[in-house]
Amino acid sequence: MKISSLKKNIALGAAAAALAFTANLHAAVSIFIEGGSASQNLLYDRATNLFAGGTLTVSGAASSAVRRFQGTSLNTNLNGYGTITLDINVANGAVAGLQALNSQTTGPGDTNILGQPLVPSFVDSATSPEAVGIDSVAASFSAYPTFVVPLVFIKNANSADTAAITNLTQRQAVSLETSTNQARYFGGNSTNQIFFIGRNSQAAVRTEIDLNIYNTLNIQTYYTNALGQATRDLSGDPGLAAGGAVANTVLVLTNGIGTMAVQNLKSGLVSIPYEGVPYSTTNVINGSYPLWGYENYYYIPYGSGVSGALSQSQQAVLDTFYQSVTNAAFQAQVGGVFTNNFIPNTALRVYRDFDGGQIKPLPNY
Secondary structure (H helix, E strand, C coil): CCHHHHHHHHHHHHHHHHHHHHHHHCEEEEEEEEECHHHHHHHHHHHHHHCCCCEEEEECCCCCCEEEEEEECCCHHHCCEEEEEEEEECCCCHHHHHHHHHHCCCCCCCECCCCCECCCCEEEECCCHHHHCCCCCCCCCEEEEEEEEEEEEEEECCCCCCCCCCCECHHHHHHHHHCCEEHHHHCCCCCCEEEEECECCCCHHHHHHHHHHCCCCCCCCEEECCCCCEEECCCCCCCECCHHHHHHHHHHCCCEEEEEEHHHCCCCEEEECECCECCCHHHHHCCCCCCEEEEEEEECCCCCCCCCCCCHHHHHHHHHHHHHHCCHHHHCCCCCCCCCCCECHHHCCEECCCCCCCCEECCCC
8 A cells, every 4th residue: 555545544544533533522311210209309409400500491490390401510420421311300309210211112201301302311219119019130130229218298387187196006107108097196186187198109119109108009198179178089090199288288278297208398297206206317327227228220231132211321421420429428427418318328227128128237246
């Protein structure tokens, strides 16, 4: 080969490489995240953090269950990426998200803020696939462990009907969910009925609470009508779609008791001890408070060759997002969205083999 031809071929190769690099430099990547509202504020916080130093546009109100975060990132793990889009939907529930990821089909609620139907890239869930009838091995799911989500029964802090209800036993909790009883049945002083305000079957909170209290019956749950009266939910899948809706209902329906993740507690609500043990991070860590579940990010990994597998760029974004969520400094940040709402896995002195299972001590505890 002539030297001139060799130089020409090298030049062409360099040009092609430059074009490939330029294309990669400006590559866009989209991620659709589904999950439960138990981690809503944390997801939004970490989504914002992903774009630190770059550009960011947020679509949707701060408390909205469906939001979009879009921009560029200066994170060194994402060098070469152009526009990154994180669509987050916590309105459809963690269970529905797992079902969509498994089937690779979209249901009515699997949509982004534009109403476009999407299969989730990964699902943020405090419920394991196996707990809702999905074999994670057969589905080729991988899981990133994130943290522990504590759950609570809650009441209105200013209600005379529930003021003397200071504890729920396991049997009382099942009766609460499946029937109506007077306040005095739960230790109260009133003869007024106590109404259960629960989540629908697509919620990890619903699944985990039921597993922990050993409830296998259908729930009997209520909402408030336009006059603020208790109205039984007789729909095919009774229960509210979000923890925020439970909170707001118990604030109006003062003789109601609800279930939610600790993150959804707000002013005017207080948690009720379960089996004589009040919720605290310490009581979860030492194993005395049992209402909690492990949260994981479930996804089909890049390179697995399975339908629905993440692309290389999607895997990079998920990995970077996950590192941000599990960052020790972030989880220890005083006054942040993590502390008092969630518990690092590494802090636990106990463990469970499966959702709702027996709590066992870790070695050397």
